[in-house]
Amino acid sequence: MTCSLRTRLLTGIIVGMILLLTVFSLLIYGVIRSALVKQFDTSLASVTHMLAASVELDNDKIELEFEVQQMSEFQNSEHPTHYQFWGPNDVVVAKSPLLGTDDLLRIEGSLNELVLGISQDKNGQPQRTAGLKFMPRIADSDDKNYQPPTNVQAITLVVARDVGDLHGQLRFLRWLLLIASAAVIALSFLIAAIIVRQGLNPLHSIAAGIAAISEDDLATRIGTTSAPAEIIPIKNRLNDLLSRIEDAFRRERRFTADVAHELRTPLAGIRSIIEVSLTRARDTDEYQRVLSECVVIVENMQTMVNNLLMIARLDARQVTFRHEHIYLCELVNSCWRPFSEKAKEREIAFENQAPNEITVNSDRENLSMVLSNLLNNAVEYANDAGQIWATANYTNDSVEITVANTGCQLTNEEVAQVFDCFWRGDSSRKDAGVHCGLGLALVQRIIQALGGFTTAEVKSDGIFTIRLVLSQQANSGRKGC
Amino acid sequence: MRLLVIEDYRPLQQSLAKGLREAGFAVDTTRDGREGLWYAMSNEYDVIILDLMLPGMDGLEILKKIRTQGRKSHVMILTAKDTLQDRVTGLDLGADDYLVKPFAFKELLARVRALLRRSYRQKSPRIRVKDLQIDLTTQRVWRGRDEIQLTPREYALLEYLAMRAGQTISRTDIWEHIYDFNSSASSNVVDVYIGYLRKKIERPNKPRLIHTVRGRGYVLGAQS
Numbered sequence: 001m002t003c004s005l006r007t008r009l010l011t012g013i014i015v016g017m018i019l020l021l022t023v024f025s026l027l028i029y030g031v032i033r034s035a036l037v038k039q040f041d042t043s044l045a046s047v048t049h050m051l052a053a054s055v056e057l058d059n060d061k062i063e064l065e066f067e068v069q070q071m072s073e074f075q076n077s078e079h080p081t082h083y084q085f086w087g088p089n090d091v092v093v094a095k096s097p098l099l100g101t102d103d104l105l106r107i108e109g110s111l112n113e114l115v116l117g118i119s120q121d122k123n124g125q126p127q128r129t130a131g132l133k134f135m136p137r138i139a140d141s142d143d144k145n146y147q148p149p150t151n152v153q154a155i156t157l158v159v160a161r162d163v164g165d166l167h168g169q170l171r172f173l174r175w176l177l178l179i180a181s182a183a184v185i186a187l188s189f190l191i192a193a194i195i196v197r198q199g200l201n202p203l204h205s206i207a208a209g210i211a212a213i214s215e216d217d218l219a220t221r222i223g224t225t226s227a228p229a230e231i232i233p234i235k236n237r238l239n240d241l242l243s244r245i246e247d248a249f250r251r252e253r254r255f256t257a258d259v260a261h262e263l264r265t266p267l268a269g270i271r272s273i274i275e276v277s278l279t280r281a282r283d284t285d286e287y288q289r290v291l292s293e294c295v296v297i298v299e300n301m302q303t304m305v306n307n308l309l310m311i312a313r314l315d316a317r318q319v320t321f322r323h324e325h326i327y328l329c330e331l332v333n334s335c336w337r338p339f340s341e342k343a344k345e346r347e348i349a350f351e352n353q354a355p356n357e358i359t360v361n362s363d364r365e366n367l368s369m370v371l372s373n374l375l376n377n378a379v380e381y382a383n384d385a386g387q388i389w390a391t392a393n394y395t396n397d398s399v400e401i402t403v404a405n406t407g408c409q410l411t412n413e414e415v416a417q418v419f420d421c422f423w424r425g426d427s428s429r430k431d432a433g434v435h436c437g438l439g440l441a442l443v444q445r446i447i448q449a450l451g452g453f454t455t456a457e458v459k460s461d462g463i464f465t466i467r468l469v470l471s472q473q474a475n476s477g478r479k480g481c
Numbered sequence: 482m483r484l485l486v487i488e489d490y491r492p493l494q495q496s497l498a499k500g501l502r503e504a505g506f507a508v509d510t511t512r513d514g515r516e517g518l519w520y521a522m523s524n525e526y527d528v529i530i531l532d533l534m535l536p537g538m539d540g541l542e543i544l545k546k547i548r549t550q551g552r553k554s555h556v557m558i559l560t561a562k563d564t565l566q567d568r569v570t571g572l573d574l575g576a577d578d579y580l581v582k583p584f585a586f587k588e589l590l591a592r593v594r595a596l597l598r599r600s601y602r603q604k605s606p607r608i609r610v611k612d613l614q615i616d617l618t619t620q621r622v623w624r625g626r627d628e629i630q631l632t633p634r635e636y637a638l639l640e641y642l643a644m645r646a647g648q649t650i651s652r653t654d655i656w657e658h659i660y661d662f663n664s665s666a667s668s669n670v671v672d673v674y675i676g677y678l679r680k681k682i683e684r685p686n687k688p689r690l691i692h693t694v695r696g697r698g699y700v701l702g703a704q705s
Contacts, residue, residue: 257564261534264561268582269492275586276500297492 005203006196013192017185025177033170040128040166045114047073048130048159051083055155058139062093062155074098079162082121088153104158107131111154119160126167129160202231210238218246258422262304262437266297273297307438311421314445321363321450328392328401329354331364335371336390339379347385348405354392360399360470366446373439374403374466381464383407398452401468408464415458419444440466482597482641483507483524483658487517487543488532488559493582497530500586501593505620505633505640507661514538521547525657526554528596530589533560533571541574548575555596559584594618601644608643610702613682613690615643622682629681634659638674639682642691642701651698675699 003011054065062085068074073081074096084095084104092103102122108131109115115131133156209222221239277290313319332352343350360367371390378388382405391402410418417423422437443466444454452470459465484501488494489512501508509524511517514537521529521543529547533540544556557578558571568579577599578592594617598604608615614623620636622629631639637659642650652671659671679691692700 257562260563261561264582265490265493268561268584269490269496271583272493272500272586273496276496276503279500279503279586293492 006200009196009199010189010192013196014185014189017188018181021181021184025181029170029173029177032173036166036169040161040163041116041130044116044128044130044159044161047081047161048114048132048157051159052132052134052155052157053137055085055134055136055157056139057136062087062136063139064094069097073161079164081159081161082127083157083159086156086158088155093155104160105129106156106158108133108156108158111135121160121162125162125164127160127162129158131156131158133157202227206231206235206238213242215249218242218249255421259308262422263301266301269297270294304438307442311438311442311445314442314449317449319366319449321366323361323363325359325361326364326367327356328358328360328399329356331368332371332375332390332392335368336375338372339375343379343388346379346382348379348382349385349387351387351389353389354401358392358394358399360392360401361472362450362470366450370443370446370468371401371403373443377439377466378403378405378464381405381408383462395469397473398469398471401470402465404463404465406461406463408458408462410458410464412458415456415464418456419454443468482527482637482644483661484509484593485517485520485524485526485529485554486510487514487520487529487535487540488512489535490532497586497589500590502661503633504590505637506593507637507659507664509662512536514540514543518543518546520662521552521554522550524662525552527600527658528555528557528593530557530559530593531576533558533562533567541571544571544574544576553600555600557589557592557596559589591618597644603644608646610643610646610690611688613643615640624682624684624687631678631681634674635678635681638671638678639701642699646702647700649694649697649700654698 051064051068054068056063056065064085074083075098077098080096080098082096082099082104084099084106085093086106087093095104105117105119107115107117107129111133112135113133117129117131119127119129121127133154136155206222206227213220213222221242222235227235273290273293277286282290310319329352332354336350336352340350375388375390382388386406388403388405390404393400418440421441423441424437440456447454447468447470450470451473452468454469455467457465457467482505484506486494486497486501486508488497488510491512494510494512498508498510509520509526511520512535514535516537517531517535518538520526531540531543535543540558540560544558547554547556555577556575557580558576559580559582560567560571561582563581571579577596580589580592594606598606598617603617606617608617612625616622617640620640622631622636622639638655641655641658655671656667659674675691675693683689683691690701694700
């Protein structure tokens with residue numbers, strides 16, 4: 001089905017025209033033919049009746065009126081009309097002079113019934129014949145003593161007429177219909193080609209519109225205002241698609257620009273630190289201080305690059321998971337350990353409210369990465385002497401885990417953005433560069449890949465809660481290994 | 482010469498401040514946009530080095546406010562945003578220079594020096610006042626053929642006087658351009674440093690270069 005719309009439409013129109021014309025031609029031909037044949041037969045019948053009427057039985061002798069014999073149609077040797085009479089005992093009483101020695105095929109029905117048939121003359125020319133069996137008229141006589149014949153016997157008359165004329169007319173009709181049909185088809189092909197081309201013009205203009213849209217100029221929309229009604233939905237869908245592509249490109253560009261920005265800033269830091277320290281000779285302590293400063297930046301960059309790579313792999317579905325039953329209370333405790341010291345320094349209280357018995361069927365490594373990220377954020381952004389707590393419970397077919405901390409200063413609008421890449425709550429940022437703004441984006445993507453979803457909310461008392469809902473249905477998540 | 486660095490990435494801000502101070506500039510730093518605007522409005526900085534993405538207030542916003550208030554400070558935008566549109570926007574809003582991170586510190590210094598020359602209408606990197614010569618790039622000073630060794634502070638003072646050679650400069654002006662915000666020194670210290678500088682550059686057998694204008698300040702070279 002690779003042929004063009006134009007070819008399809010043209011083929012359809014032409015095949016349809018041929019079919020219609022054939023049917024109509026056959027119909028017309030049939031009707032005219034039967035009318036002509038009927039007319040021919042009527043004429044043949046009238047000739048037959050006339051001949052029959054011209055026969056007189058005179059003293060047991062059959063006589064044919066002379067005028068009748070002289071009628072032109074019996075004289076026409078090219079398309080002749082023949083007649084033959086048979087008397088009793090199959091004796092030929094009279095026949096056309098043109099017949100010579102030949103006989104006509106004798107057909108007859110019951111008395112006074114006209115029988116029609118087809119036969120051939122001696123040259124094999126087709127002719128139509130009419131046979132009539134009739135009682136001859138008895139000649140009037142002035143003789144008083146005349147005794148009408150007592151034994152009047154039926155006479156059979158057969159009239160045969162050459163159908164050359166009829167066939168010629170029919171042949172002409174056939175040719176006329178054929179040529180007319182061919183001409184109509186040829187004309188309709190031309191007209192159809194023009195109409196199809198005109199009809200397909202909006203498609204061409206849409207194609208030209210699409211072709212004119214380059215990768216750098218996705219803001220352009222296909223705008224044929226005078227498009228026909230059938231094309232408008234296509235145009236609208238295409239424009240919708242373009243909008244989505246444009247959005248995707250914009251997001252992609254924005255992401256690339258963000259990545260570049262986030263990598264350039266620490267690079268600028270390292271370069272500046274090194275170059276400034278190289279401007280003059282310095283003592284060992286200073287070099288050590290500079291180098292350890294650089295190491296901290298490099299570590300942060302490494303974390304960011306790892307997070308980016310993980311996000312890229314999750315997006316490309318290249319991460320495989322090994323699902324197992326995990327005791328959440330235990331996992332939360334082990335994830336908290338690295339942050340407990342820092343929390344103690346800032347007098348932040350931590351409470352693990354996850355019940356001992358709650359388990360989740362998930363990937364341990366990735367889930368602990370998620371929890372570590374959340375707890376790290378919580379410690380980072382909780383107020384001094386604030387509180388952090390983690391909970392876990394079963395809901396319908398899923399396990400819900402929350403990590404919450406006090407001291408959040410984000411507004412609801414800002415909270416809606418926390419899962420975006422490179423988003424940081426500016427006002428709560430303690431030191432640019434330490435947090436690259438990928439932690440929660442990574443959390444969201446891991447949870448989605450594990451077959452769940454994340455929500456974030458802030459309450460008026462400054463309690464910030466991240467909720468993870470992990471579906472526990474058998475087919476949830478993408479399982480690997 | 483006094484600079485303001487508004488940069489929120491602490492490692493970069495600290496190393497910049499350190500490098501610029503070592504190059505003889507008085508440097509104030511801040512990492513918050515609103516605070517940066519306050520600094521820029523309350524002092525006559527020679528050059529402001531401005532990051533664009535800042536907490537508190539966007540860099541471009543600060544630039545707009547500085548310019549609508551008619552501040553003459555030269556502004557160099559220092560950012561990781563490198564697209565043509567970003568540069569054009571920044572420069573059109575009144576920035577004097579645009580440097581993309583990461584950058585070479587030497588280039589930053591050279592650009593800062595170029596901005597300073599521009600603000601004092603000095604095309605040449607070498608200033609001559611009579612037989613006193615100052616190379617702004619290498620920060621070396623000669624009187625006649627003798628090179629004079631100066632401390633960074635002394636050099637900074639001489640450079641500022643030389644940039645505005647022939648003009649009378651008040652003590653406050655000098656103090657504001659030589660000392661940064663955190664400095665505890667008062668404007669009296671200017672007199673002390675003028676004394677040090679005179680000892681080093683004046684020669685008994687040559688005409689005096691630094692003149693005191695009573696009640697108004699000092700002038701290097703002939704009074705205009």
